[in-house]
Amino acid sequence: MLYASLTAAEKRANFRAELATGKLLRIPGAFNPLSARLIERKGFDGVYISGAVLSADLGLPDIGLTTLTEVAGRSQQIARMTNLPALVDADTGFGEPMNVARTVQTLEDAGVAGLHIEDQVNPKRCGHLDGKQVVDEDTVVKRIRAAVDGRRDPNLLIMARTDIRAIDGLQASIDRAKALVDAGADAIFPEAMRDLSEFEAVRAAIDVPVLANMTEFGKSELFTTQQLTDVGVNIVIYPVSLLRLAMGAAERGLDTITEHGSLTPMLGEMQHRADLYELLDYSSYNAFDDNIFNFQVTK
Known part of the structure; x- marks a missing residue:
C-alpha cells in the first residue's frame, strides 16, 4: 500500500x-x-x-x-x-x-x-x-x-x-x-x-x-x-520501449474512435479495470480503513 x-x-x-x-x-x-x-x-x-x-x-x-x-x-x-x-x-x-x-x-x-x-x-x-x-x-x-x-x-x-x-x-x-x-x-x-x-x-x-x-x-x-x-x-x-508501446496503442485507439465511432473493437487490447485495481492494490487500501474505502472491487 x-x-x-x-x-x-x-x-x-x-x-x-x-x-x-x-x-x-x-x-x-x-x-x-x-x-x-x-x-x-x-x-x-x-x-x-x-x-x-x-x-x-x-x-x-x-x-x-x-x-x-x-x-x-x-x-x-x-x-x-x-x-x-x-x-x-x-x-x-x-x-x-x-x-x-x-x-x-x-x-x-x-x-x-x-x-x-x-x-x-x-x-x-x-x-x-x-x-x-x-x-x-x-x-x-x-x-x-x-x-x-x-x-x-x-x-x-x-x-x-x-x-x-x-x-x-x-x-x-x-x-x-x-x-x-x-x-x-x-x-x-x-x-x-x-x-x-x-x-x-x-x-x-x-x-x-x-x-x-x-x-x-x-x-x-x-x-x-x-x-x-x-x-x-x-x-x-x-x-x-514502454512509452513507444503505449503511444502506439493510444494512436491506434484514437484512430479506432474515428473509424468505428467507439472503442469496442479494442476492448481486448486494454488492461481490464480489475487488473488495474489489482496493480494499484485497492484491496489493501480498503482493509486499511473500511470507513473510508468501503467499496468492493468487482471483476
Whole structure:
C-alpha cells in the first residue's frame, strides 16, 4: 500500500548485490510510477528513468531542455512506488562539477539506486542521433570525480556514459571508458555500440559492470538477453520501449474512435479495470480503513 516497503538505502544495497552476481540485469524504462509497478510485477530487475522519456512526456525533444528539478521530481515519484532499484539518466549532470555534485545529492534524496552522467556537450542530443559532440577527457573526468565525491551513500551507483564511439570510433570509446573508471565510475555505459563485438571489446578492457542500451530504431541492433550475456554485459536497459508501446496503442485507439465511432473493437487490447485495481492494490487500501474505502472491487 502507498509506497515501497524497502528504503532507498536497502534498494541500493540490493542493486549492488545483484550486480555482484554477474548475471544480466534487465531494466525496462518506466514512463510513470504505475508502469514501474508493472515492471516489478512482471519480474524484472530494476526500473530505468529515461531523460528521453521525461522530455517526451513534457512534449519536448531530448536536447537537454529538462531541469534537475523535473528529473528529480519524476525520479522520486517512480522510485518510491517500487521495491526495485531505479537507475536514472542524469544527462551531463546539469552544469559544472559543483552542479554535478548537487545533482548527485538531489537524486540520492529522490531515492534512486544509481544514475549515469555522460560526456556530451550542452545542448546534448539523443545518443542514437547524428551530430553529437563530446567534451574533452579532462572535463568529463572532472564530472565523474565530482559525482563520486558528492554522493553520501557509498552504495549509490555512479555510472559514466560515453558517446564518443559515434564520433571517434571504438578505440576512443575504450580509452575513455578506462579513464572514467580511473576517475571512480562504478559502471560504464558505452552508447551506440554497433555490434556485439564492440560490447565484448569494452567488456574486456574494464573491470566494472557494462550497460547495453537496447533502444528501438537506434544505432545498435536489438540483441537478445542471451547474446548480451554471452559477451559479458551486466545491465540491459529498454529506455523508451514502454512509452513507444503505449503511444502506439493510444494512436491506434484514437484512430479506432474515428473509424468505428467507439472503442469496442479494442476492448481486448486494454488492461481490464480489475487488473488495474489489482496493480494499484485497492484491496489493501480498503482493509486499511473500511470507513473510508468501503467499496468492493468487482471483476
